[in-house]
Amino acid sequence: MTTGKRSTDAELVLWRIGEVAKLTGVTTRTLRYWEELGLLRPTNHSQSGERLYVGTDLARVGRIRKLQELLGLSLAEVQTVLGTEAVDVLDRIHSEIDAGNLSPSRRRELLDEAMKANDELLVLRLDDTLSRIHTFRDERAAIAIRLVESRAQLDLEVQTDLGHR
Numbered sequence: 001m002t003t004g005k006r007s008t009d010a011e012l013v014l015w016r017i018g019e020v021a022k023l024t025g026v027t028t029r030t031l032r033y034w035e036e037l038g039l040l041r042p043t044n045h046s047q048s049g050e051r052l053y054v055g056t057d058l059a060r061v062g063r064i065r066k067l068q069e070l071l072g073l074s075l076a077e078v079q080t081v082l083g084t085e086a087v088d089v090l091d092r093i094h095s096e097i098d099a100g101n102l103s104p105s106r107r108r109e110l111l112d113e114a115m116k117a118n119d120e121l122l123v124l125r126l127d128d129t130l131s132r133i134h135t136f137r138d139e140r141a142a143i144a145i146r147l148v149e150s151r152a153q154l155d156l157e158v159q160t161d162l163g164h165r
Contacts, residue, residue: 012054013054014043015053015057017032020053020058023058024058025065026061026065031051034064034075035051037079040057040060042057043056056091056094056095059091060082060091063087067081067082073129077129081121084120085117086117086120087117087121089114090114090117090121093110093117096110
């Protein structure tokens, strides 16, 4: 076992929490918080209790950040998306493909499985999230209209008060 660097393909590469923070651009505090929420779990711990992560853990950090930054999802929504079986299936498939030396027929099976899992993720999670985002946007737009109308009414009242002086 090594930490922070690759030695041989047969040897598992493990990163400490500080290394993961540097590699992914998040703080160690964020990583610990995500662990508390159940979004990210270290793959292993050292004998001294230090958190140790593997490549798939780093990929998960990247996925969490993308869901937050690109889609604007809250951590609760990220947890919902990442909690689906489809995400686990996609991770497993990705790991198997990365391991290499697959026959074309096995790669085809994996790609079919990945397409099915991806479609499930889109339909079950993202479509629902997008629907909620649109509903929220429509509610905010209605509030904006009411605020503008209230402001216009106040402008009329101020003008009326100034005219009576």
